[in-house]
Amino acid sequence: MKGKIAQVACSTSGIGRGMAGVLAEAGADVMLHGLGAPADFEHLRAGLARRTGARVAVRQADLSRAEEVIRLVRDSEAALGGIDILINNAGVQFVSPVGGFPLERWSAVQNIILNSSSNPECLPAFFQSTPAHTNYDDAHFFAFFSCLRRLVTPPCFRPAPAQLGGG
Numbered sequence: 001m002k003g004k005i006a007q008v009a010c011s012t013s014g015i016g017r018g019m020a021g022v023l024a025e026a027g028a029d030v031m032l033h034g035l036g037a038p039a040d041f042e043h044l045r046a047g048l049a050r051r052t053g054a055r056v057a058v059r060q061a062d063l064s065r066a067e068e069v070i071r072l073v074r075d076s077e078a079a080l081g082g083i084d085i086l087i088n089n090a091g092v093q094f095v096s097p098v099g100g101f102p103l104e105r106w107s108a109v110q111n112i113i114l115n116s117s118s119n120p121e122c123l124p125a126f127f128q129s130t131p132a133h134t135n136y137d138d139a140h141f142f143a144f145f146s147c148l149r150r151l152v153t154p155p156c157f158r159p160a161p162a163q164l165g166g167g
Contacts, residue, residue, distance in 0.1 A: 002027035006085035007076045009033050009063060012041045016089040024054035028085065031076040032058040055080055063090045064111055 001023060011020040012034030020030045030048070034041050041058045049056040057079040061072040076083055090112045094105045 004028040004084040005031070005076070005080045005082065006087065007031040007033070007073065007083050008087040009072075009090045010035075011087075011089065012036070012044055012058070016087070017044070019087055019089065021048060021052075023085070024048050024052040024056060027054070029055040029080045030057075031072075031080060031083075032056060033061060033063075033072060034058065035060060035062070064108070 004023075004027070006020070006023045006028045008016050008020040008023070008030060010016040011030075011032045016033075020032055024030045032041060032045060032048075038045075038058045038060055045056045045058045048054065057076070059072055059075045059079075061068040063069055063072075073083065073086075091109070094109065096102070096105070
């Protein structure tokens with residue numbers, strides 16, 4: 001991963017934070033993303049950079065708005081260089097029984113999952129930021145949608161945290 005640049009959506013906590021850490025430990029430079037102000041995540045950025053030796057930046061963006069996703073890609077490019085790896089780990093935390101899940105909340109969940117980093121307006125920005133030495137076959141886009149299991153799976157089918165390796 002040395003010399004690669006990764007942008008990881010929603011990487012100031014949870015799965016995204018773990019993915020960003022693994023990428024940095026493997027030698028990639030990483031753009032962290034969160035909903036709070038970048039100053040709120042400075043300790044995380046500095047700690048990851050110190051621990052791994054990677055260049056690490058952090059930016060805020062509302063991923064439900066295409067123009068902010070594009071700005072995030074441009075900010076990544078300006079801070080670190082062209083993006084080799086784009087990870088869409090965006091999600092919405094709203095838990096409800098399936099039968100009572102409000103349609104407007106379901107639409108918000110789907111909008112973030114399907115239209116954040118992977119919408120037709122944003123992917124061209126990603127591919128335009130791909131380094132000149134990299135062809136499109138070498139650029140990687142990953143999407144993770146872990147929130148759906150939590151949102152719509154009946155409780156009787158959810159494994160306990162200990163079964164998932166958690167506490």
